[in-house]
Amino acid sequence: MADIVFLHGEVITVDEQNQILEAVAIKENRIIATGTSEEIERLVGPQTKVIDLKGKSLLPGFIDSHLHISAYGIDKLGVSCKAAHIHSLQDIFQDLHQKASELPAGKWVRAWGFNETKVAEQRYPTREELDEVSTEHPIIIIRACNHISVVNSKALEIFGIHGNTPDPKGGMIESNSEGELTGRLIETAHFQIAKKVTYSEEEIAQALALASADFVAAGITSIHDAGCNDSDGFRAMYQAVQQDLVQVRIYAMVCAMDNPELFLESMIHAGMVTGIGDDRFKIGPAKLFTDGSSSGPTIATRKPYTSNPEDYGILYYTQEELNRRLGEAHKKGFQITAHAQGDQAIEVVLNCIEAAQQKHSRPDARPRIEHAGISEPDLIERMKQLGVIPIPNPAFFYEYGEGYVHNYGERVNHMYPLRDFFDHHIVAAAGSDSPVTDYRPLFGIQAAVNRKSKQGQEIGSNQTVSVLEAIRAYTWNGAYASFDEQYKGSIEVGKLADLVILDGSILQADPADIADLPVHMTIIDGEVVYQAE
Structure with missing residues (x-):
């Protein structure tokens, strides 16, 4: 007898024939039968849990x-630049400031999901703007693609990055026309520092x-x-x-x-x-x-x-x-x-x-x-x-x-x-x-x-x-x-x-x-x- 049976559903098997069936039976951790509801009901015993799908779709677990997984989970501990209320850089700065106020000095303030095309200013934040949020906390804003980030001066100090630091192979430490660091780190320059955000x-x-x-x-x-x-x-x-x-x-x-x-x-x-x-x-x-x-x-x-x-x-x-x-x-x-x-x-x-x-x-x-x-x-x-x-x-x-x-x-x-x-x-x-x-x-x-x-x-x-x-x-x-x-x-x-x-x-x-x-x-x-x- 089955441990669980699912009846009267839209069972999308994804088998070689792409069959759409009605019912499934499982015992322990395996599928033991598929077919019509009438066929699967024969596997119902006194201890069997019966679930009537009532036309719902039953599919293989998504892969x-x-x-x-680590980056997604860590992001949930930080500031989301994709939150519904985020429309401008100022909205992000406000959330970063709030987060910094909740943390001891020296603790990382992290934001994720930034996209310069989705904010009113249509640009990246600057190092100076992040310094205005806090100079006691290292701050990092990671772009949605996870290949680019912007950091404040405290973070650059921790990373040991200065105006003469060479670009890593496959990346860039951005400077402005005056040769001053903007705080933007691209590709391998970003990857190298991301692991230091502990x-x-x-x-x-x-x-x-x-x-x-x-x-x-x-x-x-x-x-x-x-x-x-x-x-x-x-x-x-x-x-x-x-x-x-x-x-x-x-x-x-x-x-x-x-x-x-x-x-x-x-x-x-x-x-x-x-x-x-x-x-x-x-x-x-x-x-x-x-x-x-x-x-x-x-x-x-x-x-x-x-x-x-x-x-x-x-x-x-x-x-x-x-x-x-x-x-x-x-x-x-x-x-x-x-x-x-x-x-x-x-x-x-x-x-x-x-x-x-x-x-x-x-x-x-x-x-x-x-x-x-x-x-x-x-x-x-x-x-x-x-x-x-x-x-x-x-x-x-x-x-x-x-x-x-x-x-x-x-x-x-x-x-x-x-x-x-x-x-x-x-x-x-x-x-x-x-x-x-x-x-x-x-x-x-x-x-x-x-x-x-x-x-x-x-x-x-x-x-x-x-x-x-x-x-x-x-x-x-x-x-x-x-x-x-x-x-x-x-x-x-x-x-x-x-x-x-x-x-x-x-x-x-x-x-x-x-x-x-x-x-x-x-x-x-x-x-x-x-x-x-």
């Missing part, structure tokens, strides 16, 4: 294939628990974490899972935001490899960064930006450097991946993957490309040939769409191109890149189906997909991207009982309102971890 072990544990609670309430049962600040963050994630502070399953990319090369080398030398772990926490691919932020904009492109004919973005590595670093990880048995947004960066990563396979051929290596932003047709053909799994971010269009049109012009028709990926039978797994944008999978599914910005502008409408295709990108494809398709990602007999119930039918909902469907229940390992009140 977010690219987000940053938090106690208790704060980090609290942050991870807060993030996990939000994720499961959105129907997320598994995440692919895309990198922490350093090895301490990697360890904290593992410990939080062991202590049951984090309920979502984690596939952890081997990546540090600052000096990822050193972290990767240390993990290789320690004997780590993709797949070590269990179904709660498992080591994922080796990851490096090859370019910058799509909204920054700092991505590496083959043609100049539409907004600036002199700008081609930032490329972190030469071809030889990337081949050597990721090639060694591939040789040692790692799945390999790289952050690559612009078409130039994607081309460099594809060259690296091809070279790695030629030197050390490995069946079913499943190389990935995180974001795969501007995926032109020639690059898509190479992805198919090399068996690459791209990880696009559909929700970016809603928040940053107008900026994409401004900076890249017609290339938006090939940005995060889910339609092209599906048409070429490329397994593309979607991710939010939270906290860069909204973590809710239903929000991402709506964006993939509609491809519209917050202002209603269509952004590459040629790349829209069906609701079922978008669901697959957030379920089975995510499982495939972590070598787990035999265990999760669809509702099939023998798979883990990771499920989500929506309060309504996603297939009957207006495509423009999918994000508004409430999550009714989330189940992980056969246990209810979230239920709406």
Whole structure:
């Protein structure tokens, strides 16, 4: 007899045939039967819990294939520049001042989610303005893309940055026309200082628990974490899972935001490899960064930006450097991946993957490309040939769409191109890149189906997909991207009982309102971890 049965629902299996069934039975942590309500009722015993779905959608638990759980959780402890009342820099300064008044002198004041295009002044804050908030507290405002920050003089002092400090490779410490530091730190200059914004072990544990609670309430049962600040963050994630502070399953990319090369080398030398772990926490691919932020904009492109004919973005590595670093990880048995947004960066990563396979051929290596932003047709053909799994971010269009049109012009028709990926039978797994944008999978599914910005502008409408295709990108494809398709990602007999119930039918909902469907229940390992009140 089953422990729990779900009857009279819209069961979206995401199996090979995309079957829509009525009922499911689970026992302990596994799915033991699917079918009609009449068939599943036969498995109801005296102790069986019966849930009448009454037409609600039951789906595989959502898998977010690219987000940053630590960064999202830490952000919840700071000031949100995305809060509804934020309309100007002055609003942000007021919140920063309030936060500083609550903290002892010397404690960090952190703000996140800043976007210069969303405030009345249409610009970044200055170092001097942040100094007016406080000179006793170090202050950092992190842009929404998490590739750029602005700090005050106290923070620069802590970082040891002065007017003669050289720019790091792949980044910039900005100065004004008089040679004075503006406080703005770009790309690797930002990554190098972000790890110095320290938090106690208790704060980090609290942050991870807060993030996990939000994720499961959105129907997320598994995440692919895309990198922490350093090895301490990697360890904290593992410990939080062991202590049951984090309920979502984690596939952890081997990546540090600052000096990822050193972290990767240390993990290789320690004997780590993709797949070590269990179904709660498992080591994922080796990851490096090859370019910058799509909204920054700092991505590496083959043609100049539409907004600036002199700008081609930032490329972190030469071809030889990337081949050597990721090639060694591939040789040692790692799945390999790289952050690559612009078409130039994607081309460099594809060259690296091809070279790695030629030197050390490995069946079913499943190389990935995180974001795969501007995926032109020639690059898509190479992805198919090399068996690459791209990880696009559909929700970016809603928040940053107008900026994409401004900076890249017609290339938006090939940005995060889910339609092209599906048409070429490329397994593309979607991710939010939270906290860069909204973590809710239903929000991402709506964006993939509609491809519209917050202002209603269509952004590459040629790349829209069906609701079922978008669901697959957030379920089975995510499982495939972590070598787990035999265990999760669809509702099939023998798979883990990771499920989500929506309060309504996603297939009957207006495509423009999918994000508004409430999550009714989330189940992980056969246990209810979230239920709406």
